[in-house]
Amino acid sequence: MTTSPIQKVAQSTPDGVAKKIRGLSDRTIAWIFVAPTIFLLLAVNIFPLIWTIRLSFTNFRVNRPNKDVEWVGLRNYERILNDPDIWETMQATAHFLLWTITLQVLIGFLLAFLINKKFRGNDLWTTIIVFPMMLSPAVVGNFWTFLYQPQIGLFNYVIAFFTGVDPASFSMIGDVHLAPWAIIIADTWMWTPFVMLICLAGLRSIPDSIYEAAECDRASKWRQFWTITIPMALPFLMLAVLFRGIENFKMFDLVVQLTGGGPGNTTTLTSIDLKREAFEKWRTGYSSAYAVILFVTVFGLASIYVKALNKVKER
Amino acid sequence: MSFSVTEPTNGTKWFAGLLVVAYAIITLVPLLWIIATGFKSPTDSIAYPPVVVFEPTLEGYVNLFTDRTRATDDMIEAAGPPETWYDEIARSRGTVITGPSRYGERFLNSVIIGFGSTFLCMVLGTAAAYAFSRFRVPLKDDLLFFILSTRMMPPIAVSIPIFLMFRNLGLNDTHLGMILLYTAVNLSLSVWLLKGFIDEIPMEYEEAALIDGYTRFQAFYKVVLPQAATGIASTAIFCLIFAWNEYAFAVLLTSGTAQTAPPFIPNIIGVNGKDWPAVAAGATIFLVPVMVFTVLLRKHLLRGITFGAVRK
Numbered sequence: 001m002t003t004s005p006i007q008k009v010a011q012s013t014p015d016g017v018a019k020k021i022r023g024l025s026d027r028t029i030a031w032i033f034v035a036p037t038i039f040l041l042l043a044v045n046i047f048p049l050i051w052t053i054r055l056s057f058t059n060f061r062v063n064r065p066n067k068d069v070e071w072v073g074l075r076n077y078e079r080i081l082n083d084p085d086i087w088e089t090m091q092a093t094a095h096f097l098l099w100t101i102t103l104q105v106l107i108g109f110l111l112a113f114l115i116n117k118k119f120r121g122n123d124l125w126t127t128i129i130v131f132p133m134m135l136s137p138a139v140v141g142n143f144w145t146f147l148y149q150p151q152i153g154l155f156n157y158v159i160a161f162f163t164g165v166d167p168a169s170f171s172m173i174g175d176v177h178l179a180p181w182a183i184i185i186a187d188t189w190m191w192t193p194f195v196m197l198i199c200l201a202g203l204r205s206i207p208d209s210i211y212e213a214a215e216c217d218r219a220s221k222w223r224q225f226w227t228i229t230i231p232m233a234l235p236f237l238m239l240a241v242l243f244r245g246i247e248n249f250k251m252f253d254l255v256v257q258l259t260g261g262g263p264g265n266t267t268t269l270t271s272i273d274l275k276r277e278a279f280e281k282w283r284t285g286y287s288s289a290y291a292v293i294l295f296v297t298v299f300g301l302a303s304i305y306v307k308a309l310n311k312v313k314e315r
Numbered sequence: 316m317s318f319s320v321t322e323p324t325n326g327t328k329w330f331a332g333l334l335v336v337a338y339a340i341i342t343l344v345p346l347l348w349i350i351a352t353g354f355k356s357p358t359d360s361i362a363y364p365p366v367v368v369f370e371p372t373l374e375g376y377v378n379l380f381t382d383r384t385r386a387t388d389d390m391i392e393a394a395g396p397p398e399t400w401y402d403e404i405a406r407s408r409g410t411v412i413t414g415p416s417r418y419g420e421r422f423l424n425s426v427i428i429g430f431g432s433t434f435l436c437m438v439l440g441t442a443a444a445y446a447f448s449r450f451r452v453p454l455k456d457d458l459l460f461f462i463l464s465t466r467m468m469p470p471i472a473v474s475i476p477i478f479l480m481f482r483n484l485g486l487n488d489t490h491l492g493m494i495l496l497y498t499a500v501n502l503s504l505s506v507w508l509l510k511g512f513i514d515e516i517p518m519e520y521e522e523a524a525l526i527d528g529y530t531r532f533q534a535f536y537k538v539v540l541p542q543a544a545t546g547i548a549s550t551a552i553f554c555l556i557f558a559w560n561e562y563a564f565a566v567l568l569t570s571g572t573a574q575t576a577p578p579f580i581p582n583i584i585g586v587n588g589k590d591w592p593a594v595a596a597g598a599t600i601f602l603v604p605v606m607v608f609t610v611l612l613r614k615h616l617l618r619g620i621t622f623g624a625v626r627k
Contacts (some may be wrong), residue, residue, distance in 0.1 A: 026450050029531050033446035037439045037502055038458065044499035045465040048476035055475065062479065111338060117323045119332035127613045128339045131346060133620075134609045138562035139598050142581035143349050146591055152361045154348055167363075189342065197617045201625045208321040215321075239624060250469040253562035257581055271563075274471045279567060284475055291472035298467055 049295075056289035063282040076289035086290075088265055089273045095180060096187075096255075096269060097248050101241055103188045108195025109237065113229075115196075116203040126200070130193045137190065141257035144186045148172040148258075173259050176266050183255050183267050190254065191247075195240045202236025203229070235313045242305055249298050270294055349602070352595035360591045374408070375592030377401045378585055379418050379600075383410040418597055421579040425559060425601075427490055428575055432497035433554045439498070440505030440554075441547060445535060447506070448513040449521075459507070463622065466503045470563040478568060488569045496564055501554040504622060508553070511623035512546025513539065549615040552608050559605065576601050 024032075056076055060069045080086055111129065115122050132140070147155040151168040160167035172182040206229065214224045252271040255261070261268035261276070268276075274294065278287035323331070352360050354371040383405050386394075394411055397403040405412045446452055447459060477496065478487070486492030516539060524534040540547070566578040580597045583590060609616070617625055 024531070026531065030446040030450035030452050033442035033450075034452060034458070037443040037462070037506060040439065040495070040499050041462060041465055041502060044477070044496060045468065045473065048473040048480065049468070051476035051479070052473065062475070107338075111335060114331040114335050117328050117331035119328040119335070121332070122335070123613070125332075125335050125339045127610060129335075129342055130613075130616060131606055131609060132342060134556060134605050135346075135602050136560035136562065136577050136605070138560075138566075138577040139580050139601055140345075140349075143345070143595065143598055146352070146594075147345060147348065149361075152363050152365070154344070154365050157363075157365050189345065193342075194620060198621060198625060201617050211321045236625065239621065243621065246467055252469070252471060253577075257562075271469050271471050274469070275567075278471065278475050288475060291469070291475070294469055295467075295472050298469070299464070302467060 112199035202233035444509035
């Protein structure tokens, strides 16, 4: 019998080591394999989270380490929930979430629907469309400020070219009414491919036989679209909305580079506001309470949503 | 080819193709504009109407990699004739090069931290994913959900204690600190993706190996790892891209020695204010590798971005 190279290597493992390793039960091996991951996540995620919760009940300030730290109970939470500025921030975030998700779902689904028509070269074009979402949001967001420049910016030029308005007459990131749309446009440009990819997977998962059966029953294309395509792609669409919702609720890099939260507070999303409180005003206790509120909100909304998603899947 | 009722007609295909190609071209314009601006002179970059045809120059790249100072004619004359082509470009703008800029260092930091964290993430992630896939781990579902939930936290929300913790441990603004942090951030992705890939490898291969007298470890690295190579490679590229693009932690926790490129590029300023060709040049060098990786990843993109929830 010839021995394979793999067996040779196996035999060449020193006896002592082999025995020691062989002696380990599967359960021990499982723990050795899982423990480092869990440990690192506890150290870098859970431990800081608990620390944040602790800090949220104090008036601690990082920039004044010598000041006595007082236990203030729920006062930070009370102040945040009664602060009109924070509600303004929440509204800006809601506006951003609502429009980015709506636009991305509509355009993304339409693109997926078209790509699913399997025209020649659809793979190549899908890859090209996907580029924006893989790039660094901070670097790209910074460059969008250049495109949005009044007069010299390409975006203003194109709008002016098609509508006839003066390209120097409006500033996407300097105007209180336009700035929220400036970030929505850039985010939609960046993340529509994400929704598109998920929708495409949904559409491709629908077996041809269902359409064939519908065709035999003389169902119109329009009817097929609403009674087969949409319901069967719905779980995928909802998954895309979940991912975009969580990601955009955390949105920081793209917007901070684009508008920095301005003008005024019109594009100050929660993450940007939190960064100001924590790292510019150095109100550590207060911003910790803020962080806890945000985390509970995301987690709560996401859990409710996942329940709804599972119901749709079961249908 | 047999006739099928579900196959779209040629007309439909043409129409669909046309719309998709139109969208793709529009979506590419900002990216092409970045690349083009990198090769423009400062005057061309802010010309109105925007110029599409221009004389390419490497000035943006020279400005990106060098620090310059404004110089009078006398000073330029005193410095003697330009020795290199980049000296010549700087001189033609009335400046002299005083030394290399920090872009090279920042880019190198991105490389070190990106690859370091990816490597660590793959080692830890593969082991954990294998255990979750093959062994009966107590509380398996809870642990997996816990790993995923770490991804839901806004980075800014945990950055305060991480900042304090790193300060106490002396990890603020160090490569090691950023590598550990990015590893933790990407672990959820690598464990979930890799578990999916390993789940797809039939258990019988390992069983056969175990019967042949392999130990569990040998079965793991001689049978499972080679089988999962494609999955591991694509997961690694995803981790690398996420670490490469990360901005929030980088801007809060690094300022000098360990600063990566994303917080640095937007702050590139020229002698006469914002130097857009230099910014565009920096962005181009930073973004093009990611585009190449995207092309390599195209078969696994969907899986990566949904944490393995959608497998196609």
